Amino acid sequence: MIKDNRWVIAFAFLSIIAILVRTYYPDLLLIRFIFFGLAIFIIVFKVDWSK
Incomplete structure (x- = not known):
């Protein structure tokens, strides 16, 4: 779950920048x-990575 949260944060960060x-x-x-x-x-x- 921690890794998934990090990916969500990174994705949200890129979305905000975009x-x-x-x-x-x-x-x-x-x-x-x-x-x-x-x-x-x-x-x-x-x-x-999940695989």
């Missing part, structure tokens, strides 16, 4: 795609 980037820099779509890629990577790594 929202801030979208709010202040709406034209920088590449940065948004990078953060979405990091979020997907965290999800995949979490699945692999």
